[in-house]
Each structure stands twice: as structure tokens, then as C-alpha cells.
């Protein structure tokens with residue numbers, strides 16, 4: 001794999017870089033105290049490239065505007081239906097990337113030119129030529145942001161024609177979108193076949209830190225799992241079952257474990273189809289469940305105070321920690337105590353910690369906690385889980401070729 005960090009060319013005057021970002025971020029997450037990690041992830045590369053005289057064209061998707069997606073993340077709509085969805089106005093302005101031009105411009109102290117022609121379903125050859133000329137004739141160091149690539153069905157389908165049109169806009173490609181590397185989309189696996197391609201600084205960091213936790217975790221090694229679905233974490237649990245000393249469980253997935261132990265979970269969310277899997281794991285003492293819970297209207301919504309203390313004690317002694325998924329329903333500010341207690345304990349500990357998952361990172365972003373050097377925050381949700389489950393991510397594989 002070629003890395004941007006080992007890029008030797010000093011002068012990139014006039015060269016055009018297609019930079020893949022992951023701005024799949026909800027509006028509410030954009031108003032946090034800290035810069036969102038997925039936005040922060042591309043800033044260094046932009047500064048590096050523009051200082052060398054390159055022009056940068058940022059590519060990203062946001063949300064799922066075209067197709068309803070199945071649990072296994074495959075589109076369940078037909079091609080005809082996808083086009084119909086887009087034409088019928090499912091291309092919601094709420095999923096536009098336009099607000100990001102303003103945010104980036106403020107952070108980079110430079111104008112960021114927003115381009116929406118890629119979002120036109122047709123994205124005709126004449127539109128592509130016009131856009132290419134516009135970028136080519138712009139001064140060195142200019143920055144462009146294209147509209148949500150998923151507004152065009154070619155992105156998710158890795159359509160050859162769409163890929164060629166995108167690739168024709170640039171001279172080389174940099175991937176800073178670790179969080180989207182598990183999706184075989186045009187701008188992830190298609191473009192690297194056509195242009196010289198590099199892993200960006202943040203992608204390199206993700207690979208380095210997540211690989212470290214897989215290859216050489218110091219003991220005691222604990223894995224903290226929350227969020228809604230056991231099904232999403234099966235791969236990670238299996239990959240670390242022998243290596244980890246303890247699995248601390250919270251969030252909706254704790255409900256499934258509690259139900260598997262025969263306890264009543266009232267109206268709480270849990271997965272019936274994962275009861276058998278949880279029962280098998282419960283035979284081992286490395287699964288640690290909450291001893292008290294925050295319950296409201298018959299629903300379990302957070303871990304309780306005793307559990308927070310228990311978990312903090314275990315975290316204190318750990319040398320390696322993985323945390324994915326919140327301990328409670330953190331969308332509600334009053335139900336963040338469990339997750340905040342876990343976060344506080346990790347930041348206080350001396351362990352090497354890897355934190356990830358969309359909700360977990362947005363908690364960090366919304367809070368006033370100061371990150372420590374021993375903690376790595378992954379920008380990945382599904383991508384982090386797949387990487388830690390030992391799977392090969394298509395976006396990383398594409399850069400290896």
C-alpha cells in the first residue's frame with residue numbers, strides 16, 4: 001500500500017487530488033463542542049496537499065438517500081425503484097453535503113467551492129467536461145466539495161461509467177474514509193483501479209492502531225460492548241474470545257444477555273434470535289453483565305451506579321481496552337451517565353484504548369472530555385467492527401493492489 005505520509009513529491013503544482021472523506025454525520029452531531037472526528041480526519045491531508053500546490057476535490061456520501069437497505073446492508077430496492085426514489089424527491093436536502101462546505105471553509109480558513117452537478121442522476125459527459133474544466137482552470141490550492149455521491153445510484157453500484165467520470169476529474173486519489181472502507185462503492189474500490197492511489201494520514205492511523213490491538217494486546221485486555229445489536233458484534237466477540245480477559249456488556253445488547261439468563265427485560269429492546277448465542281457465552285466467566293440498571297416505563301435505558309463502579313474498577317486495571325457502543329440510550333442527555341462513567345474510566349486509565357462506533361464517538365464529540373494520547377478514537381462504526389472481526393475491508397484491499 002502507498003501512504004500519503006511517504007509521499008516524496010515536493011511540488012504538486014496544479015495536480016488534482018480526489019480525496020474520499022466520510023461525512024455520514026447527522027445534523028445534530030455537527031453542533032458538538034469538538035470538531036467531529038470524521039471531519040478532523042481529512043484536515044491534515046488537505047493542508048498537506050494544498051501546501052504542495054495541489055487542488056483537492058472532496059468526495060463523500062451522506063445517509064442512504066437512494067435505497068432502503070437490508071439488515072445485511074444490501075439494497076432491497078430494485079434499480080428502477082432506486083431511480084424512482086431519487087426522482088421522486090427522496091433526494092432529501094437534509095442529506096446534502098452543502099453545510100460541510102461552510103464548516104470546512106471555516107476550519108481551513110479558505111473558500112470551499114460546493115459542486116452539485118454530480119448529484120444529477122444523469123451526470124452527463126458534458127457536465128463532467130464542464131466540471132473538469134472548472135477544476136483545471138482554478139488556481140492551485142483550491143478546494144472543491146462534490147454533492148452527496150449517493151444521490152447518484154452509480155456510487156453504491158460501483159458503476160463503471162460513473163467511476164470513470166469521477167476518476168476523470170482528478171490525477172490521483174487519497175482515501176481518508178476508513179468508516180466507509182467496508183462498502184464496495186465506486187469512490188472506494190472503483191477509482192483506485194483507475195488512478196494512482198494512497199492511504200491518507202487518518203486511514204494509516206486507523207490501520208496502525210486497530211492492527212496493534214489485534215496483534216499485540218497487553219493483558220489484562222478487556223472489551224467493552226454496548227449499542228443495540230448482539231448480531232453486529234458477533235464477529236468481534238469471536239475474533240477476541242481467546243485473547244480478551246473480560247467482556248463488559250451494556251446497552252441494548254446487555255438486555256439480550258439478561259434475557260438469555262432468564263431475567264425479565266420488560267419492554268426493553270432485545271434480540272430473540274441471539275438468545276442461544278448469548279446462553280453459550282454466559283457459561284464463561286469472562287462475560288460481565290450489569291448488576292443494576294436504569295429503568296423507565298419498563299424499559300432498560302442505562303447501566304446503574306453499582307455497575308458503573310464495577311466497570312470502572314475493571315477498566316482501571318486493564319492494559320488494553322476496546323470499546324464499541326454506548327452503555328445506554330445516549331440520545332437522551334439524562335441517559336448518558338453509564339457511557340460517561342466508562343469514558344471517564346478509560347481516559348483515567350493507563351491502558352491503550354481504542355474507542356469507536358458512531359454513537360460512542362458522538363458522545364465524545366458532544367462532551368467536554370479531553371482525549372489522552374493513550375486513547376485512539378476510530379472514525380469507523382461498521383468498518384471498525386468488521387476490521388476488528390478480522391475481515392478484509394474492500395477499500396483497504398483496493399489500495400493494496
Ligand code: 3PG
Pocket residue numbers: 022024063064073179180183358380381382383
Ligand atoms: C458509516 O457511517 O458507518 C458509513 O458511512 C457507512 O454508512 P452505510 O452503513 O450507510 O453504508
